[in-house]
Amino acid sequence: MLAVRGIGAAIAGLIAEFRANGDLGAVTAREQRLPYQAWALSRLPRMTPNRLHTLKADLKVETIADLRRAIIEGAAQAVRGVGPQTAAYWLRTIDEQRDGVPIYLAVALAQQLVSHIEEHVPGARARVAGAIARLDEWIEEIELAVSGGKEVSEFLMSSAAVAALPVPVKVTRDSPQVPAGLVLPEELRGDLHVHSDWSPDGRQSLAQVVAIAASRGYEYIGITDHAVGLRFGGLDAERLQAQRTEIEKLGEQHPEISILHGAELNIARDGTVDFDQELLSWLDYTVAGLHSFLSLERDEQTARVLAAIANPEVDIIAHLTGRRIGIRPPIDVDLSAIFAAAADHETILEVNGHLDRLDLSADLIKIASAYGIEFVADSDSHRPAEFANVGNACVLLQRAGVASESVVNTWSLEALRTRL
Ligand SMILES: [Zn+2]
Ligand SMILES: [Zn+2]
Incomplete structure (x- = not known):
């Protein structure tokens, strides 16, 4: 009856219904x-x-x-x-939640607009400015700084793509300057939180990770695939051993960069982390983070984080508050107790540059830095495009007024090794 392969009577019936009515009864019923x-x-x-x-x-x-x-x-x-x-x-x-759209969505929309402008207005250059460039969590207006201002404004006003956006667009000519002494992305000598496809959610091979890191001019790259305690699965001792063999092979192929073998440990409900002492000290360093039980009440949650900070095998606490902007609130904890403990134990706090995390926030970095805490600007990259997330972490550190010296991945490998 039908000549198209894969289209049987059932689908043909749906097509006929859609052509006749402009919708499908089954879908409409479900939508209602x-x-x-x-x-x-x-x-x-x-x-x-x-x-x-x-x-x-x-x-x-x-x-x-x-x-x-x-x-x-x-x-x-x-x-x-x-x-x-x-x-x-x-x-x-x-x-x-606040008015406007969450930052990760605003950045995606703004970047599409920038390409749209550069494609349609000859010679125009545009870049993201204002609240998005500052990485505010919620964005009520997309601000773009452009060359050829008037022409671009006219183009935007008449563009259907702009009318369809959930927030208004404004064109400016600002050129923000970063005060001297604050950390710039080009000062980073490495990234200490990166996933390969040895993690269940990683979408890049180890070879890719090392090649990308080397092409970014890094002196060192830390591999931190998820360890076994994660609910959706991670590396056990045996797999870590196998990973070490591959890392050593890649190290020989890439003498221009040092590969550090770490792991992202899961902090369990009681504050303990994956692996025994021996395995932990065999790794070059560790990053520990919360991935479950994020809604515990304050006392239990605080004790849990304090236990991880006090663990001498934990070097870095990843995405401390666990928030995902617009998706999940930060954990409820006593931050002053946590910052005091991190300073005491010389535990490094991560500034995670993932756009839906931005964790720590600029405000919390500022508070933490008053305790004398040191930070690391990390990408938490799971795919090649995410290596650039370190730039977001730098924006937050700049907003908090943190000097480059307090960001450990601006340090030489030698200095870093004595710290980890
Ligand atoms: Zn994590
Ligand atoms: Zn991670």
């Missing part, structure tokens, strides 16, 4: 079971399709604002399968 802001609601931690359906069916929750009201009134907690803890966690997530 979902709240109006299903996309935003579904990004809340622990939100499931079932919970979305029940919230809509039982409480008529259509928007984030509806859900917030339902939690404050105590109704959401009573919904089947939700409970007070999840409701409280949703409320904290919602209350972290």
